[in-house]
Amino acid sequence: MHTDIIVIGGGASGITAACEAKKTFPQAEVVICERLDRIGKKILSTGNGKCNLSNKFLESKNYHGSVNAMRYIAASPSAEEWFSEAGIICIADEQGRMYPYSGSAASVLNALRLRLKEHGVVEMCGFEVGDIAPDRNGYTITSADGRVVSCRRIIIAAGGYATPNMGTDGTMIRVLRGKGITSEKIVPAVAPLRVDAESVKGLKGVRAKCIVKASADGKVIREEKGEVQFTENSLSGICVFNMAYLFGEYGERLKLDLDLAPDMSESDIEAYLYTIIAQRSDCELNELLTGMFSKNLAVYLVKTTLRRAMTEPISGISGRDISALVKRIKNCSFSVTGTSSWQNAQATLGGIGADEITDELESRRFKGVYLCGEILDTVGDCGGYNLQWAWSSGLTAGRNCALSLKGELK
Ligand SMILES: Cc1cc2nc3c(=O)[nH]c(=O)nc-3n(C[C@H](O)[C@H](O)[C@H](O)COP(=O)(O)OP(=O)(O)OC[C@H]3O[C@@H](n4cnc5c(N)ncnc54)[C@H](O)[C@@H]3O)c2cc1C
Known part of the structure; x- marks a missing residue:
């Protein structure tokens, strides 16, 4: 089989790239090679099935990695504009997170598939690309089971390592490395952070509204307000999630410091504790923070700060104990030991870095090979930033790939 453009990977960026390539050069034949039995499986799981497809507030600070995502996003049509071409209406919530009006990721995928059909893009599912090699007319692509396709141009949109059960286990990154293309350090991002199990003993299932500060070497690197959830060995x-990428840079020097009472000052908490001590002097230490925190968190804080039998009476508590508790509530610190498994990560930090691509998202080593989406070294925060990158980089790669082919065939 010979074709014009092969898009490797039928995810968010590959679908967009294929549509844009066809729109730019309608005479070109565009084929998506997808290893799974259907395209767009990951899109169905995004935003808990609602597809948080972009964000109204897109800024450089929301992206991390060597590839400058905002540069491509700023140069592309907005998500609303692009999606309106596919008949998808976008609405934003109060935090700026954009969703389809349908509230359904399946409706986004269905509309995108209709768009592919309208453009005449061919979907070739069950085709896992195992190798690419330059040939006389462009490239030969070989599938893992030995089928061969040749093409003039390639767009690699095969994603990263996150959620391997959705087709993304880094295969294409390994293929490219085998061809001499370098990749940046790869780490799970938009993921829970692992901590020592002993340090969160008793907190499994607890949810707490707090301010989280990520710090390393005594410096605060990032601060966020939100809900933290505890598991038996991680914080999520x-x-x-938005701090997971920092593990790539700081490793086990990374700490998470939680202010568990962000709306109260130290003196507010102290005053509260003195009132409670007066009211509940006969009660056990177990009950000291009842009313301020959920049961398990309340017991955890008292137990791990005072290190006394929880059956002792509250009346035995000293001024020093109170100060220690106040400090702990305002700064409950956990040392990070790692990120979660790829299965629990929503995105990949690392991948093919800025040095390997041109401004047009073309490979510097392999002319006629374009890259887009999560395979490139940029990752966004939670909140629609990663899908926005997938759409914008897909548009850029699709357009530039088609333009270069059009120029060649003139
Ligand atoms: C559970 C979950 C929820 C998420 N929710 C959101 C959200 O609400 N908002 C947001 O912005 N981001 C979200 N993300 C992140 C977002 O989905 C990804 O960043 C985005 O889908 C990446 O798009 P992509 O096209 O680069 O790669 P992918 O969507 O991962 O697609 C890559 C495709 O390539 C195929 N492929 C891989 N290797 C080969 C090969 N060798 N041959 C052929 N095909 C191959 C894969 O099967 C896959 O279909 C979520 C991620 C997960 C896992």
Whole structure:
């Protein structure tokens, strides 16, 4: 089989790139090679099935990695504009997170598939690309089971390592490395952060509204307000997800400091504790923070700060104990030991870095090969930033790839 443009990977960026390539050069034949039995599986899981497809407030500070995502996003049509071409109406919530009006990721995928059909893009599912090699007319692509396709141009949109059960286990990054293309350090991002199990003993299932500060070497690197959820060996929740990429840089020097009472000052908490001590002097230490925190968190804080039997009476508590508790509530610190598994990560930090691509998202080593989406070294925060990158980079790669082919065939 010979074709004009092969898009490797039928995810968010690959679908967009294929549509844009066809729109730019309608005479070109565009084929999506997808290893799974259908395209767009990951899109269905995004935003808990609602597809948080972009954000109204897109800024450089929301992206991390060597590739300057905002540069491509700023140069592309907005999500509303692009999606309106596919008949998808976008609405934003009060935090700026954009969703389809349908509230359904399946409706986004269905509309995108209709768009592919309208453009005449061919979907070739069950085709896992195992190798690419330059040939006389462009490239030869070989599938993992030995089928061969040749094409003039390639767009690699095969994603990263996050959620391997959705087709993304880094295969294409390994293929490219085998061809001499370098990749930046790869780490799970938008993911829970692991901590020592002993340090969160008793907190499994607890959710706490707090301010989280990520710090390393005594310096605060990032601060977020939100809900933290505890498991038996990790901290999760959107604000923690947004800090996972920092593990790539700081490793086990990374700490998470939680202010568990962000709306109260130290003196407010102290005054509260003195009132409670007067009221509940006969009660056990177990009950000291009842009313301020959920049961498990209340017991955890008293137990791990005072290190006394929880059956002792509240009346035995000293001024020093109170100061220690206040400090702990305002700064409950956890040392990070790692990120979660790829299965629990929503995105990949690392991948093919800025040095390997041109401004047009073309490979510097392999002319006629374009890259887009999560395979490139940029990752966004939680809140629609990663899908926005997938759409914008897909548009850029699709357009530039088609333009270069059009120029060649003139
Ligand atoms: C559970 C979950 C929820 C998420 N929610 C959101 C959200 O609400 N908002 C947001 O902005 N981001 C979200 N993300 C992140 C977002 O989905 C991804 O960043 C985005 O889908 C990446 O798009 P992509 O096209 O680069 O890669 P992918 O969507 O991962 O697509 C890559 C495709 O390539 C295929 N492929 C891989 N290797 C090969 C090969 N060798 N041959 C052929 N095909 C191959 C894969 O099967 C896959 O279909 C979420 C991620 C997850 C896992």
